[in-house]
Amino acid sequence: MDTDQGYDHAVWRQMANELGLHGIAVPERWGGAGAGMPELAVVFEEMGAALLCSPFFATVALALQALLDSGDEPAIEELAPDLLDGSRVATLILNGTLDAWDPGAVTIAAHRDGGANYRLSGDAALVLDGHTADIILVAANSADGVSLFAVDATADGLVREPLSTLDRTRKVARLRFDGVTGRLIGTDGQAAAGLARTSDLALVALASEQLGAAQRCLDTAVAYAKERIQFGRAIGSFQAIKHRCADMLVLVEGARSAVFHASETTDDGERAVAASVAKLACSEALLQISLDSMRIHGGIGFTWEHDAHLYVRRAKATELMFGGPDHHLARLAELIPTSHQQPEGSL
Structure with missing residues (x-):
């Protein structure tokens, strides 16, 4: 918990590859074990008991689940394998804070850049594992409503700042989007x-x-x-x-x-x-x-x-x-x- 990364990379890879924890509740067609929330809940219970320092919650409970719930099969095929094998970390921004989900409280705006791409702008004050995530899924308001976008951590215009918080076993960061390129996941305006x-x-x-x-x-x-x-x-x-x-x-x-x-x-x-x-x-x-x-x-x-x-x-x-x-x-x-x-x- 005292490291900047906030987790042990060796343990992370072991969880993904040797134990297969990342894919327990992922359908077999996407490379998972095909179980469900009852089995995954047991994993989270044990992680909570140990206060495990890990981006597992952000990657699996938030980002991976949002990806599956989007129904965007090409995006799942492309992004899910790296999340399942632990080679990449992901997180999800629902409304820019860690408050309850509210489609009316989305803080990020998305605009078309004249082509097929979208540009995201706005601030997210509190993001779980936001400074270490390789993939950031973002709920943003487009012209058609709440939509879901995937942002690469190396994208231009993205600023990430780790924060000091009460719970030192779970990392949180502030993210700023200034015209950041985002890939639409699912259907525009239909992500809510x-x-x-x-x-x-x-x-x-x-x-x-x-x-x-x-x-x-x-x-x-x-x-x-x-x-x-x-x-x-x-x-x-x-x-x-x-x-x-x-x-x-x-x-x-x-x-x-x-x-x-x-x-x-x-x-x-x-x-x-x-x-x-x-x-x-x-x-x-x-x-x-x-x-x-x-x-x-x-x-x-x-x-x-x-x-x-x-x-x-x-x-x-x-x-x-x-x-x-x-x-x-x-x-x-x-x-x-x-x-x-x-x-x-x-x-």
Whole structure:
């Protein structure tokens, strides 16, 4: 996490080539394993548990998924192989920040340059792994509406600035587009529906990460409570610690149920509800459990010699990514009445 790149290239290649993690949820016709979100969620859960420093989320959950959801087969055939084998890193700019997907909040503009190419202009304040990505997929407003474009990291007019953030295990950058050449992915003006689906799947992936981190915090807190001796006995024998650990377990199991349901849901409308529920449950669980774990560890939990505070940092950062609790509560208030309408005449 202290390097400029933010990840280990050897581990990245091993993940892609030896373990095949990048292509788990990619259809076999594109070179993947043909599995789905339930299998990929397990991967993200373990990555969250380890606080893995890697552009995996940006490449797989965002860019690769957006590419698949675009339906642009020539673009998938050209770009997907390099993402699957780990030779290139990618990211996705939804709305220039890490807020929830909103087609009305897109900050990048796209204009035709007189030919088949488009020129992108505008600022993206927060982009996951934006300074190391080789391919940047960008949601931008063209004359026909929200469209998706692919930008090469070496393109003229692109300025990338790494940022210092609370969660040092995940890199973020500011990107500026000044007439940058972009390749249209999919149909001009028709990207909003695919990006909405990508956004919901990214929420499930992020919730899976949060679940893994919460479980690891619980496990380390319980292990420490068994071995830390105070007043002649293990602190885990004190009722206050027992109750706190029990509350942590309840939060973890609730979060696990939400993630399991969201990852298994295939209908886009139901997934939107399940994804917001999972994000809410897992954000609450990780924040509370990481704080409780740090407190149970006592003085050592607040120091750089222990990892406990890193989980608190991850909890605070991911709580706000792609919409905080207030956003998803409001979203559920809008979605649930339309997705759970009762038959006419029923009580």
